Amino acid sequence: MSPIIVNLMNGDLLLKPTETKMFAGNIVKLKESCESVCWHEVKNITVDMEDVSFIDSTGIGFLIGIQKKWGRHDTPLSLINLSPSVRLVIELLNVSSTLRVI
Secondary structure, eight states: OOSEEEEEETTEEEEEEOSSEESTTTHHHHHHHHTTSOGGGOSEEEEEOTTOOEEOHHHHHHHHHHHHHHSOTTSOEEEESOOHHHHHHHHHTTOTTTEEEO
């Protein structure tokens, strides 16, 4: 199974990690899974974090990298369905201006 489900429809990209941890140990697999996306067609990016219960700074860097490389400059990457622990890491690292939590 892929470490992330990628769904692109009408310019809206939904990324859904399938592993419970987003950390240095699996970031390479996550990046590789995202390489197949036709990024020039992407207008909005949403990451469904429902299954992710742990994230480290490498995972945060992966998300920021997606936003900076492929996101629209006027629309931050949106994160949905965050666990309390993942939400806390995002708040503590003060990246909510780049990663919009919904």
